[in-house]
């Protein structure tokens with residue numbers, strides 16, 4: 001706080017922060033006023049991994065930038081002659097002001113939906129989730145669109161009061177809207193099975209038309225249709241790709257590395273787009289989409305199976321609330337044509353997406369203190385595991401290395417595929433397997449197991465368990 005105060009005075013403080021609204025405001029309203037930003041935030045992980053995020057006007061900072069900041073901050077702190085708590089408090093008292101950015105951001109989201117429903121300037125307070133007035137009068141069949149939100153006790157609760165209700169949606173049954181940094185109900189992550197179970201149950205219990213779930217800082221999101229069908233992971237990418245490709249025919253969709261083969265077929269054969277499967281990591285997919293545009297390949301969507309998705313039209317911010325607004329736009333537009341249109345409008349957009357019967361992720365830990373690392377880093381060790389796997393796979397005839405792949409080793413065979421890669425952050429090799437049935441998934445798992453078993457620092461317990469079940 002003190003460093004911020006000294007460097008960027010005056011300091012403005014937004015309450016109820018979700019990750020991207022400040023950047024959004026920075027782009028649209030405050031360009032010259034706010035430059036560096038940081039958030040004390042949680043993400044999609046359990047409470048013991050809460051932390052900070054840093055942004056400049058060019059977007060989020062990466063690992064190397066943050067390492068540099070932390071090293072410099074700790075040096076400055078050590079060297080400081082003014083490190084007393086009293087002085088820190090005095091410095092903070094003078095210049096911090098609270099600003100309600102959230103209301104401005106939320107009202108922009110509301111206007112985006114209103115515009116999609118045909119209201120060009122977005123200013124008239126019409127509730128677009130209700131059937132049009134003449135339908136109400138002539139048929140007396142008024143029914144508000146019922147949308148439940150699960151904010152996982154993160155910052156996404158604003159979406160109920162500041163976006164959905166002003167649009168006229170009914171939101172009863174929404175849950176875990178109050179921020180609680182211990183996340184007492186479920187891990188706030190749309191990739192997490194229990195989190196998806198919770199929002200699915202809320203949709204079914206309340207007979208809602210749609211469910212929406214956010215992670216803590218609202219940079220990940222997912223939906224559930226009225227029948228309880230989850231719209232997350234590959235399905236959400238397929239849905240967003242369908243929406244984006246309607247608006248930008250032929251455009252390239254950049255995704256992370258663990259997306260399915262079925263998604264490629266869907267994007268390329270059904271939607272007429274191009275699927276560029278790149279690396280894991282929201283920053284990696286966003287940077288890749290920006291790079292493609294800079295060399296003349298048009299791309300409008302960069303998205304991960306984790307639920308991070310960024311659109312060119314939204315300044316490449318991986319803003320989970322904006323993704324959900326794109327779904328609401330689709331619903332609002334359909335509802336102006338047909339007053340009883342519901343979430344099947346979204347579900348129909350992913351019809352034809354082929355999905356594997358078995359899709360698993362197994363995470364293999366590297367014991368960093370194991371003698372087999374010979375004093376080297378876990379990254380080097382992981383790389384040698386991957387190299388060995390590549391050699392072993394090349395000697396097999398029934399599986400083959402995928403020709404285009406940007407991280408780890410992706411292998412096709414037995415009607416499915418697997419990808420073994422290094423985790424972005426942890427001493428872990430995540431293994432993703434997709435296959436048409438358990439037998440084929442086991443065969444793929446066994447191919448990996450045979451290759452990695454001779455690396456004693458790698459804990460293969462989870463993989464053994466998977467192939468034995």
Ligand SMILES: O=P(O)(O)OC[C@H]1O[C@H](O)[C@H](O)[C@@H](O)[C@@H]1O
Pocket residue numbers: 280281282283304306308422423424425426430
């Ligand atoms: O490499 P992993 O350990 O699977 O983690 C990968 C994930 O790391 C973070 O959570 C990022 O926010 C995600 O964008 C990324 O997908």
